[in-house]
Amino acid sequence: MNKHHLLLRGASYSTVSLYKRSGPPHHLHLPARPLFPSPGAGGTTTAAAVFNFFSPAHPRQHHSLTLSKPTRPHHRPLNPPTAKMSTSTTSAAAASPTDLIEQSKRLAAFQSVTAHLVPYPHYTRIGIGSGSTVVYVVEAISSLLPRDVLSTMTFYPTGAQSEELIEAAGLNLQYINKLAPGSLLDVCFDGADEVDPALNLIKGGGACLWQEKIVATSSKKFVCVADFRKISPALGTMWKKGIPIEVLPLAANRVLGELERMGSLSPKIRPGLPGKAGAIVTDNGMWIVDAPFKPLRVTGESDREKGEWQVDELADALIKIPGVAEIGLFYGRNGNEGQGGGAQKPVEAYFGMEDGSVKVLSA
Numbered sequence: 001m002n003k004h005h006l007l008l009r010g011a012s013y014s015t016v017s018l019y020k021r022s023g024p025p026h027h028l029h030l031p032a033r034p035l036f037p038s039p040g041a042g043g044t045t046t047a048a049a050v051f052n053f054f055s056p057a058h059p060r061q062h063h064s065l066t067l068s069k070p071t072r073p074h075h076r077p078l079n080p081p082t083a084k085m086s087t088s089t090t091s092a093a094a095a096s097p098t099d100l101i102e103q104s105k106r107l108a109a110f111q112s113v114t115a116h117l118v119p120y121p122h123y124t125r126i127g128i129g130s131g132s133t134v135v136y137v138v139e140a141i142s143s144l145l146p147r148d149v150l151s152t153m154t155f156y157p158t159g160a161q162s163e164e165l166i167e168a169a170g171l172n173l174q175y176i177n178k179l180a181p182g183s184l185l186d187v188c189f190d191g192a193d194e195v196d197p198a199l200n201l202i203k204g205g206g207a208c209l210w211q212e213k214i215v216a217t218s219s220k221k222f223v224c225v226a227d228f229r230k231i232s233p234a235l236g237t238m239w240k241k242g243i244p245i246e247v248l249p250l251a252a253n254r255v256l257g258e259l260e261r262m263g264s265l266s267p268k269i270r271p272g273l274p275g276k277a278g279a280i281v282t283d284n285g286m287w288i289v290d291a292p293f294k295p296l297r298v299t300g301e302s303d304r305e306k307g308e309w310q311v312d313e314l315a316d317a318l319i320k321i322p323g324v325a326e327i328g329l330f331y332g333r334n335g336n337e338g339q340g341g342g343a344q345k346p347v348e349a350y351f352g353m354e355d356g357s358v359k360v361l362s363a
Helices: 010-015 046-051 088-095 095-118 131-142 162-166 209-217 250-260 311-319
Strands: 125-128 156-157 189-190 222-227 243-247 287-291 324-327 348-352 358-362
Touching: 046 189, 095 131, 095 348, 095 358, 125 131, 125 162, 131 162, 131 189, 131 222, 156 162, 156 209, 162 311, 189 209, 209 324, 222 243, 243 250, 250 287, 311 324
Parallel strands: 125 156, 125 189, 189 222, 222 348
Antiparallel strands: 243 287, 243 324, 348 358
């Protein structure tokens, strides 16, 4: 198997008992070769490998998957996604763009949960992020783990949406403010709006960025789950709406002025329309400002006179603006660089690809 392209194999589905086991965790019967490679097991890719995937040197002539129709978010699935093997990408190509995106999200979610939760039945505190991909993360958790293991786990949401998903799946719900001082979540699963080669993220398209950052930094490790559209050579290249910034309403106009002086390209207060007149209001009673910048540099230094910023330097400048509560840049350390919490970047990012494979970018 090409280590740069992780494909779900039909044989693995037929031999592994992930979905129907009922005994205690130590009775699990896994195949000699794991269904999904664990971190560091040779199944992950470097940043360069992910982006070389799109070059002519890596033609996409691989097996593809045809998935069953995704279940509705508010119904706990009875079975995991089923897969059929083919020797071409005909099935994927025949799917509508919307179906293809949803299938890719679901594949990435199942693989991330298999790698970062299924092998660790002793985990008891799990963070659940927000967004469309997280629907499939909760589905994967409910499908892949037996009820006796799930009953020992507590799930911490980042907002109203993930709270509803946890409750609908019959999982144990708790809130991050109830986490004891000095304690950490074992793992957090969340999506992203854009991911660069260094695993810096833009988050906040769904206006839950502050809670998402609190839960991520309260975890020993953060795992990002996304689809192929989120892979980017530099933040601000694929996600054109701008960096989401949560601001105090009375300071919003002043923040807009500061952003323009920093080189932001027409920052705007995010409207609540069509559902609400006026600005969108977050769960914290704040407003969201979307601030587009030129694509951010992964390395090197900023050229502030030209409005060209390096990720960490821009993040540091944004959070210091009076009136800014939190920013949608997730940057700095990842969970592998310290076990004391506080890391904003994921240890791994899982991308469901157009050809039915899953790409994994590791820190």
